Amino acid sequence: MIGNRFTEYIPQEPKSGSFDDLLKIFLQLLTITSGDVSEALNWMNQLDKQYNITNDSYGMGDFIKELKDKNYIKENESDGNLIITAKTEKAIRRQSLEEIFGKLRKSSRGSHITGFTGSGDEQTSEKRQYLFGDTMEQIDITDSIRNAQINHGIDEFKLTEDDLEVEERDYKTNTSTVLMIDISHSMILYGEDRITPAKKVAMALSELITTKYPKDHLDIIIFGNDAWAIEIKDLPYLEAGPYHTNTVAGLELAMDILRRRKTTNKQIFMITDGKPSCLKEGARYYQNSFGLDRKIVNKTLDQAAKCRRLGIIITTFMIARDPYLQQFVREFTKTANGKAYYSSPSDLGDYVFEDYVRNRRKNLR
Numbered sequence: 001m002i003g004n005r006f007t008e009y010i011p012q013e014p015k016s017g018s019f020d021d022l023l024k025i026f027l028q029l030l031t032i033t034s035g036d037v038s039e040a041l042n043w044m045n046q047l048d049k050q051y052n053i054t055n056d057s058y059g060m061g062d063f064i065k066e067l068k069d070k071n072y073i074k075e076n077e078s079d080g081n082l083i084i085t086a087k088t089e090k091a092i093r094r095q096s097l098e099e100i101f102g103k104l105r106k107s108s109r110g111s112h113i114t115g116f117t118g119s120g121d122e123q124t125s126e127k128r129q130y131l132f133g134d135t136m137e138q139i140d141i142t143d144s145i146r147n148a149q150i151n152h153g154i155d156e157f158k159l160t161e162d163d164l165e166v167e168e169r170d171y172k173t174n175t176s177t178v179l180m181i182d183i184s185h186s187m188i189l190y191g192e193d194r195i196t197p198a199k200k201v202a203m204a205l206s207e208l209i210t211t212k213y214p215k216d217h218l219d220i221i222i223f224g225n226d227a228w229a230i231e232i233k234d235l236p237y238l239e240a241g242p243y244h245t246n247t248v249a250g251l252e253l254a255m256d257i258l259r260r261r262k263t264t265n266k267q268i269f270m271i272t273d274g275k276p277s278c279l280k281e282g283a284r285y286y287q288n289s290f291g292l293d294r295k296i297v298n299k300t301l302d303q304a305a306k307c308r309r310l311g312i313i314i315t316t317f318m319i320a321r322d323p324y325l326q327q328f329v330r331e332f333t334k335t336a337n338g339k340a341y342y343s344s345p346s347d348l349g350d351y352v353f354e355d356y357v358r359n360r361r362k363n364l365r
Contacts, residue, residue: 018058019058019063019066021053022044022053022054022063023067023072023091024095025044025047025053026040026041026044026063026067026072027088027091027092027095028095029043029044030084030088030092030236031092031096031196031199031200031203031236032193032196034236034237034238034239035083035084035236035237037073037081037082037083037084038081038082041060041064041082044060044063045060048060070087071085071087072084072085072087072088072091073085073088084236086233088236089233089235089236092203092236093203093204093206093207093232093235094207096200096201096203096204096207097203097204097207097208097211099200099204099349100200100201100204100349100350127140127143127165127166127167128165128166129162129164129165129166130161130164130165130166138166138167139164139165139166139167140165140166140167143165144159144163144164144165145159145163147163147164147165148160148163151163174215174216174263174264174265175213175216175217175263175265175266175267176216176217176219176258176261176263176265176266176267177205177209177216177217177218177219177266177267177268177269177356178218178219178220178221178254178257178258178267178268178269179202179205179218179219179220179221179268179269179271180221180222180223180227180250180251180254180268180269180270180271180272181198181199181202181220181221181222181223181238181271182198182222182223182224182245182270182271182272182273182274183195183222183223183224183238183239183240183241183243184223184224184240184241184243184244184245184274184277185240185241185242185243185244186245186273186274187240187273187274188240192345193345194240194273194319194345195238195239195240196345197319197345197346197348197349198271198319198348199235199236199238200349201271201348201349201352202220202235202238203232203235203236204349205218205269205352205356206218206220206232206235208356210232217261217263218232219254219257220232220235221250221253221254221257222238223245223246223247223249223250223253224241224243224244224245224246224278225243225244225246225278225280225285225287226246226249226280227246227249227250227252227253228253229253229257243278244277244278244285244287244289245272245274245275245276245277245278246276246278246279246280246285247270247272247276247300247303248276248279248296248299248300248303249280250270251268251300251303251304251306251307251314252303254268254312255303255306255307255310255312258310258312259310266310266311266312266313267312267313267314267315268307268312268313268314268315269315269317269352269355269356270314270315270316270317271317271319271348271352272316272317272318272319272320273318273319273320274320274325275291275292275325275328276296276297276299276300277289277293277296278296279295279296279299291324292324292328297328300332301331301332301335304332304335304336304338305335305336307336307338308335308336308337308338313336313337313338313339314332314333314336314338314339315338315339315340315341315355316329316332316333316338316339316340316341317340317341317343317348317351317352318340318341318342318343319343319344319345319348320342321342326342329342339355341355
């Protein structure tokens with residue numbers, strides 16, 4: 001029979017009472033509440049009241065007890081409040097990775113294959129004749145001896161340069177990345193939470209690098225009125241504050257970090273939703289939130305030009321659609337000879353992941 005058969009839709013009862021299912025919700029809420037266990041659990045109680053996420057045999061009290069028993073939460077020794085553990089921080093990063101980069105799997109090698117062949121540590125199935133400059137480690141002894149036997153015979157065995165055969169190997173890229181996250185007040189203004197997606201991307205990227213590309217370096221910088229580096233373990237607790245946007249301070253710190261790295265490939269990923277609106281001059285702050293201040297813009301473009309001279313690629317992920325801000329980003333990108341994406345909080349992870357993996361396959365300079 002050709003066609004479609006329509007029947008009455010009977011919705012399935014949602015699953016409830018599973019620790020694993022509740023844990024996924026709990027980890028998401030911890031990201032939104034910046035690691036506040038009490039607030040996350042209060043939200044879960046509200047969700048349970050509205051959507052019945054637990055059942056009569058397994059309630060929220062059971063879930064909280066299991067969180068303690070499995071070392072996801074513990075009491076703070078100083079004040080007795082519940083706090084998350086290192087195990088939970090790791091679980092949040094892993095969930096962010098699965099959410100944003102769901103198809104990725106852990107790699108035991110931790111290197112990036114490029115499109116260039118040469119001396120490296122990853123063999124391929126391809127063979128070729130020996131060329132001047134090839135290393136001894138690349139020579140395939142078995143195939144080279146076989147070639148000598150074929151070319152010269154067994155009775156007068158000799159091994160010449162023409163008999164040598166080498167294994168093709170792929171170069172590996174080794175990359176240092178600084179991820180800059182804007183924590184100015186505008187990241188939570190206008191009825192849109194932009195800081196949570198930025199945190200998720202940072203946590204997913206850090207988990208990706210530490211598991212799949214452990215030879216790479218990832219440093220994370222947050223910038224508001226000032227800029228400072230944070231540890232990966234600090235990401236769940238990150239909050240937007242009452243700050244302006246000092247992009248110059250962020251870029252200066254990023255360049256200082258990358259100067260100390262010995263890798264060839266160096267790049268900056270900058271996640272921001274607003275214009276630069278702050279400079280620090282000595283002990284005072286020069287601030288202007290009204291439009292684009294030419295003094296601040298020129299200082300920011302100067303830093304972009306410095307990155308270009310140092311061979312540092314800047315990729316800007318702009319979570320804003322304002323035409324005048326996009327015009328500034330275009331000018332900034334042109335000066336830095338970098339790249340820019342105009343994304344939204346919902347697709348930010350896709351953009352960052354695609355660009356990160358693409359840069360792994362080429363020399364950025």
